Amino acid sequence: MAKTIIDAHNVSKTFNPKTVPVHAVQNVHLHIEEGEFIALVGPSGSGKSTLLNMMGGLDEPTAGTVFIDGVEITKLSENKLIDFRLHNIGFVFQSFNLIPVLTAKENVGFVLQLQHMSKKEREKRVLNLLKEVGLEDKINSKPGELSGGQQQRVAVARALASKPKIILADEPTANLDSKAAANLLDIMAKLNKEEKITFLFSTHDQRVIKKARRVITLVDGKIDSDVEQSPT
Amino acid sequence: MLLKLAWLNIWRNKRRTIITATSVFFAVLLAIIFRSLTDGIYDNMIHNVVSYSSGYLQIHQKGYWDEQSIDNTFEEDEQLYQELLKNPNVTHLIPRLQTFALASYADKTKGVLILGIDPTKEKVVNNLHEKIIDGQYIENVNENAVVLGEGLASQLKLKVNDKLVFLGQGYHASSAAGKYKVKGLVKLGAIELNNNVVYMPLKQSQFMHGAENRLSSISVMLDKTKNLEKLKQSLQKSIDPDTYEVMTWKEMMPEMDQFIEADSTGHYIIIGILYFIISFGLFGTLLMMIFERKHELGILIAIGMKKRLLATILLLESILISLIGCFVGIIAGILVVKWFTINPIHLTGEIKEVYEDYGIESIIYFSSQEKIFIVQTLIVLVLSILLAFYPGYKVMKLKPVEAINS
Ligand SMILES: Nc1ncnc2c1ncn2[C@@H]1O[C@H](COP(=O)(O)OP(=O)(O)OP(=O)(O)O)[C@@H](O)[C@H]1O
Ligand SMILES: [Mg+2]
Numbered sequence: 001m002a003k004t005i006i007d008a009h010n011v012s013k014t015f016n017p018k019t020v021p022v023h024a025v026q027n028v029h030l031h032i033e034e035g036e037f038i039a040l041v042g043p044s045g046s047g048k049s050t051l052l053n054m055m056g057g058l059d060e061p062t063a064g065t066v067f068i069d070g071v072e073i074t075k076l077s078e079n080k081l082i083d084f085r086l087h088n089i090g091f092v093f094q095s096f097n098l099i100p101v102l103t104a105k106e107n108v109g110f111v112l113q114l115q116h117m118s119k120k121e122r123e124k125r126v127l128n129l130l131k132e133v134g135l136e137d138k139i140n141s142k143p144g145e146l147s148g149g150q151q152q153r154v155a156v157a158r159a160l161a162s163k164p165k166i167i168l169a170d171e172p173t174a175n176l177d178s179k180a181a182a183n184l185l186d187i188m189a190k191l192n193k194e195e196k197i198t199f200l201f202s203t204h205d206q207r208v209i210k211k212a213r214r215v216i217t218l219v220d221g222k223i224d225s226d227v228e229q230s231p232t
Numbered sequence: 233m234l235l236k237l238a239w240l241n242i243w244r245n246k247r248r249t250i251i252t253a254t255s256v257f258f259a260v261l262l263a264i265i266f267r268s269l270t271d272g273i274y275d276n277m278i279h280n281v282v283s284y285s286s287g288y289l290q291i292h293q294k295g296y297w298d299e300q301s302i303d304n305t306f307e308e309d310e311q312l313y314q315e316l317l318k319n320p321n322v323t324h325l326i327p328r329l330q331t332f333a334l335a336s337y338a339d340k341t342k343g344v345l346i347l348g349i350d351p352t353k354e355k356v357v358n359n360l361h362e363k364i365i366d367g368q369y370i371e372n373v374n375e376n377a378v379v380l381g382e383g384l385a386s387q388l389k390l391k392v393n394d395k396l397v398f399l400g401q402g403y404h405a406s407s408a409a410g411k412y413k414v415k416g417l418v419k420l421g422a423i424e425l426n427n428n429v430v431y432m433p434l435k436q437s438q439f440m441h442g443a444e445n446r447l448s449s450i451s452v453m454l455d456k457t458k459n460l461e462k463l464k465q466s467l468q469k470s471i472d473p474d475t476y477e478v479m480t481w482k483e484m485m486p487e488m489d490q491f492i493e494a495d496s497t498g499h500y501i502i503i504g505i506l507y508f509i510i511s512f513g514l515f516g517t518l519l520m521m522i523f524e525r526k527h528e529l530g531i532l533i534a535i536g537m538k539k540r541l542l543a544t545i546l547l548l549e550s551i552l553i554s555l556i557g558c559f560v561g562i563i564a565g566i567l568v569v570k571w572f573t574i575n576p577i578h579l580t581g582e583i584k585e586v587y588e589d590y591g592i593e594s595i596i597y598f599s600s601q602e603k604i605f606i607v608q609t610l611i612v613l614v615l616s617i618l619l620a621f622y623p624g625y626k627v628m629k630l631k632p633v634e635a636i637n638s
Contacts, residue, residue, distance in 0.1 A: 056534075058534055059633045078539075079538065082533065083536065083538075085534065086535065086536020086537075087536070091531075091534050091535055093531060093534075093636060096527055096528070096531075099528065099532070100244070100528070101237070101240035101241055101243075101244060102240070110535075111536065113233055114536055114541075158535070162536070
């Protein structure tokens with residue numbers, strides 16, 4: 001049996017509990033194993049972002065527990081949690097992921113620098129990562145000089161840099177045209193297949209959903225369906 | 233790495249950084265010029281006043297200051313001069329015998345202050361000879377003539393070459409009496425002095441008072457005026473503390489010291505306002521910086537950057553901007569002050585006359601003490617660090633999700 005990466009029990013999130021409560025996520029159980037490639041779908045406002053944020057330790061559930069690789073992150077102090085994210089979770093956000101004043105190479109290397117990796121090792125790893133996302137010729141470009149798709153690929157490379165247990169991506173293709181979106185998904189799928197990188201990403205895009213091997217659908221903060229499929 | 237990131241970040245909005253740094257630049261420059269100017273004016277004022285009166289430091293027989301009588305005078309002593317001159321900061325020593333007496337001319341009588349002076353030494357430090365408005369200056373310590381304050385002369389209704397009779401108390405209860413020709417009149421800025429003073433050659437005064445070789449004070453002129461207390465201590469140490477007392481002009485003329493203190497308070501307020509204004513500018517820039525970058529800061533925290541590290545970057549950014557302004561400001565400040573030290577401003581016209589009426593040189597000197605430059609830079613630096621605490625505090629409270637969504 002494969003290793004468990006995420007194990008979430010009975011997770012709920014209520015915004016503004018005292019004034020106008022919004023039950024964004026309600027009693028969700030989620031079990032994700034190493035090497036999975038999962039799309040999180042559902043209508044707008046169904047709680048996808050909220051759930052992803054809680055899985056990544058960016059937001060605290062109002063109830064329930066989240067274990068990542070056996071560590072109960074819902075119990076960690078703020079600083080420990082930041083450190084945990086640095087070493088265990090990769091993030092790709094919808095847009096403007098990168099530090100605008102740094103080049104692609106420096107952006108990817110930034111995480112490694114935070115981990116105090118030596119310069120030599122870092123250079124090597126950063127080059128490899130950018131090669132994997134097909135940007136070996138853009139290593140010295142600043143984010144402003146890259147297309148949206150290229151920026152997202154740098155973000156994926158950065159998320160990969162710390163060899164995380166899982167990469168969480170909230171609508172990584174939302175601001176991309178369909179070609180760039182397909183290209184990004186292909187890269188993610190390739191990384192998943194060849195390097196066993198676990199991905200959990202939210203999306204609205206039917207063509208992106210098709211590439212997933214498991215699709216979890218949220219409706220009104222609850223898991224409506226959770227199905228395996230063969231990607232096309 | 234942090235420094236590099238901070239450096240790159242401040243140039244993201246070149247215009248804003250330049251405007252902010254420029255405001256720091258002007259504040260530092262103005263503060264330096266202002267401080268240098270006011271310090272220079274005070275120094276000059278003090279120099280002028282003390283050279284007529286007390287000197288920066290003054291040596292007396294122990295106990296003289298509390299009871300200023302001729303019996304509390306001390307013997308002039310070559311060895312004492314030698315000892316004092318060993319201190320490299322001492323430039324001139326001016327011996328004086330100060331007494332009070334009644335002066336009569338025709339049917340007028342008035343109490344006067346008799347200053348027994350060495351005319352040559354006096355001339356060097358306070359240009360007394362240039363203040364002569366009628367008649368001539370006395371030439372040496374033995375000359376049988378006196379110089380009067382112009383105000384005193386007019387009260388006594390006497391002219392140059394008239395003879396003045398003095399009657400007073402001499403050393404050890406002897407009586408002092410003498411008749412002297414008035415050789416010249418001086419116009420002095422200090423009204424009190426102008427209306428009461430009689431300058432008498434030292435030897436003559438000692439003779440008249442039966443106080444041969446005795447002095448009531450030695451005024452000490454210095455080449456630097458800061459660290460007065462330290463110099464006083466070291467002089468006191470070098471001479472017999474049981475026989476002599478050393479006092480600073482601040483102790484002898486507390487009113488002038490207080491006046492300067494009070495006057496400087498006003499200047500501190502002006503400089504304070506200057507710094508208050510640039511603080512606002514700097515603060516605004518810092519606020520904009522984190523406001524515009526909230527999303528990015530959120531992402532950095534999300535991917536594992538400690539908040540404290542992030543706050544450090546913002547702190548560095550604030551310090552860098554103000555350092556740029558400070559650095560250029562100091563260089564410009566040094567150049568401006570240097571220029572004015574070499575080419576002091578010579579006052580002209582009415583202001584010149586007012587100054588000279590008060591016996592103060594009509595030249596504005598700038599003070600070029602390093603302290604001014606260092607203190608101004610430190611103030612700006614401390615300000616920028618203090619200001620940067622706010623963005624730092626904001627970062628510590630930042631919630632990554634909210635920040636990313638903004
Ligand atoms: N900070 C917040 N305060 C109050 N309500 C919130 C907050 N964040 C999200 N919500 C609410 O929680 C619910 C779930 O929001 P969420 O952003 O997770 O949905 P989503 O599925 O990601 O939607 P979308 O597809 O539009 O991104 C929504 O009703 C939203 O209005
Ligand atoms: Mg969302």
